[in-house]
Amino acid sequence: MKKAAARKPAAAPVAADPRFAHGPLAVVDADENRQVVAYCVGGLVLDVPARSLPALVEWTLREARLGAPKLHGSGKDADPLLVLTEAALERYGLPVTLAEPERLAGRLPDGHKVLQQLERAKWRLTKRGFGPWARIYRPAQGGRRQCVQLCIPSWNALDARSWGHAAELPPMELAHLLGTYARRVMTPRGSTAVTGLELMTALNPPTRASEPDGTGRRHKEHRPGSLGEEPMDCAPCEVPDGHPMLADLPRFHQRGPAEMLFEEAYDWARELTDEECMKRFLVGIDVNLAFGAAANGAVVGLATPPVHVTAPAFDPTLPGAWLVDLSHVDLSRVVVGKQWRRLEGELLPSPFTPTGERPTGPAWYATPTVAYAVELGYDVAPLEAWVRPEKGKFLDGWYKRLRNAYVDTMGDLGVAEKLPPQEFLASMDGYKQRDPQMAIVLDAIKSTVKGGIGKLRERARGGKPGQPWPALSRPTWRPDIRAVVISRARVNMHRKMISLAAATGQYPVAILSDCAVYAADGPSPLDVLPYDADGKTVPGSFRLGVSPGMVKHEGTQTVLWGEEVREQYSPNLNLARYIKTGEVTAQDDGE
Structure with missing residues (x-):
């Protein structure tokens, strides 16, 4: 096997660690002549000599110099990630899309020829099997991990709800986009929700090396401040419906x-008062990274x-x-x-x-x-x-990393910190169109925050009542931690609302999670939030800005619009759900 050859030099050094000189990941593609290349972060393109998937894994670990250093001194280096294009899938004997049975199962069927190739080469798969986010490994030797992760966009690895149209990007652009996310958050380990959960452990590992014993050897020991290595039993009141702990409850019992x-987050709305009906507009304000801000501290x-x-x-x-x-x-x-x-x-x-x-x-x-x-x-x-x-404060490091990722990406989109209110609102106008790729990274960061918190209380999919849930085997299945974060997010929202009400007499007419809607005489958040000439507003209330916990403009509609959609669909319709676009579909009838 010949050495990988660089097609063109990288635009800039990607990693200080020489083991990972070519960055955390590569997008693997094949041309019309079946020649395989790997597009790396920073503009580097490598020739890939591997003619089979097992050989590709071997090449990645021995020659590609892909991966990322650990985020904590007691943690682990990130495994290299290979993103396989449709052409690469065909080149290595994999289907471009999964057939319906495989798609429902989320994996290739046992006995597939590529799985047989991996088995013959003594490579293993995790219990998830060979799916959109496959992990291929051999047991560690000498403390060194031998593991490569695959991401297969055409198998829906990059869910459009988190990654927009990233799966449709050309290989070099996709490498840049995923590389930016990897540098600011971490190398993706699965969905953004899975990555959000993995980031908690990467930044706060459960174990550390002990002090040397009498023979000079170090051992693995619990690391204070972490969640530990073992799954944790929760209180009966903390577990969701269907949990095995509740197997003895009568059937159809509603707790x-x-x-x-x-x-849980807010989903609340009320009728407008006569005074509010006389105003012209409904203005929505949205808390930036609300669950992240609630996790802080x-x-x-x-x-x-x-x-x-x-x-x-x-x-x-x-x-x-x-x-x-x-x-x-x-x-x-x-x-x-x-x-x-x-x-x-x-x-x-x-x-x-x-x-x-x-x-x-x-x-x-x-x-x-x-x-x-x-x-x-x-x-x-x-x-x-x-x-x-x-x-x-287990989540503090997690919040700080995601906070910096969010703020840095907003900066790439032309929205800086500490802008005066008018300048901030102006900079937010059309900010996602300035760099569509960075807009995708931003959405992925936001999904990482929200999804990571949600994963703390992940439920079983399918299965029979009383059966063990796979998620319960991990230390990060912690519904109590999720409850604390969501409680803080809701309380933070309420505290700001009563501070605004006490100072101005303005009250929300609808709230959905981190978005609050107010009736106002004008269409701008500045018609809701009072700012003086020095740029100061009501202490303890909402403040306009890019930082997590501050608010941005979610959208404005007219009061007439609000009354019309409620008359058409339901008097209980939560206007915060539609304030951004004003579009309500028939399926929302009866909200």
């Missing part, structure tokens, strides 16, 4: 709020199981789930900025339920939700709790 922790349980306590005193510093009655919290009289304030409570959603409805009795809540009730000026008396004394 209520006193049985199940239900921390979140105190979560770590590597020990929850402890059950009865009639506990509430401790806002202790992560856990609390059974407590918050129905006495009256939003017409709350503490805002350390002072009691009178508000139009009926115009605000409850901060304690995703529907915005006021709770009617005891329910399970994550610590941030109960702490917010105390912040609003009300006493709480939990009946019982599942608490986690071993705690830490």
Whole structure:
């Protein structure tokens, strides 16, 4: 096998580590003469001498110099990623698209000739088999991993919901796009959701090397601040419906709020008041990277199981789930900025339920939700709790990396940090058209945040009730951590809304997750958010800007539009869902 030859020099050094001099990944393509080349990050194109898939894997590990250094001193280097084009698939005997049975199974059938080639060459596949994100490996030797990951766009590896039209890009452009994501986030390990979850472990590994023992040898030991290597049992109230822990419940039993922790994002709307109907516009504002901002500083349980306590005193510093009655919290009289304030409570959603409805009795809540009730000026008396004394800010490094990836990519699109409100709004006008590829990277980063948080509570797909879920075998199956993040996101949103209401008398008319809609006299967010001549706005409320936790303009429609679509479809239609485009389809009828 001859050495890989560079077709043209790289535009710039890709990696400081000589082992990964050609970057984290390559897009493998074949021309009309069946000659195979690898397009690497930075403009480098390598000749690929491999004539079979096993030979391609061997070449990648021995000669391609692909991969990426570990993100934490106790972590692992990233395995090289090969993205196979349709021409490369044909060259190596793989189908361009999966047939219906294989597509439903998500993998090639056992016995396929390429799988036989890999087996003869003593290469193995993970339990997922050979699917859109296949991992091909041999057991590590001498502490050195032997693993290559494949990404197959024509098998829907690059889901359009996260990656837009990336799968249709020419090889060199696709290498640049995925390379940018890999450099700013990490080498993709699967879907953006899977990558978001893997990034948590890469930045906060479960183990580390011990101090040398009496013979000078080091051993693997638990790393403080991590989730550990073993899966964690959760409290009964924390698990979703269908979990094996609930196998003994009667069939068709519906758990209520006193049985199940239900921390979810907002989906709430109300009728406009007569005064709001006299305004001309509905203006939507959207919180940037809301779940990422909520993860920043979140105190979560770590590597020990929850402890059950009865009639506990509430401790806002202790992560856990609390059974407590918050129905006495009256939003017409709350503490805002350390002072009691009178508000139009009926115009605000409850901060304690995703529907915005006021709770009617005891329910399970994550610590941030109960702490917010105390912040609003009300006493709480939990009946019982599942608490986690071993705690830490597990997600801080994850947030910081994704925050920097998001802000840097927005900068590439011409939206800088710390712009005055008017300049920020102007820079956001058409920002995705300035560089469509960077716009795809941006969407992938946002999907990584949202999907990574969602994966913490991944449910089984299909299967029978009571059967084990594959996701339960991993330490990062942690619905309690997801609950903390979503609780903080919803509470953060509510805190900003009551600060704005107390200062200006403006109340939201609809909220969907991280988007809030207000009635206004003008079409701009500046007609909702008051800014003075010095660029300062209401303390504790929404602020325009690019950083996570700040807000951007989601869209504007007329009040007349809002009234018409509700009359046509449903009086309960959540206008925040359609504020961006104004388009409501017939399938949304009955919202």
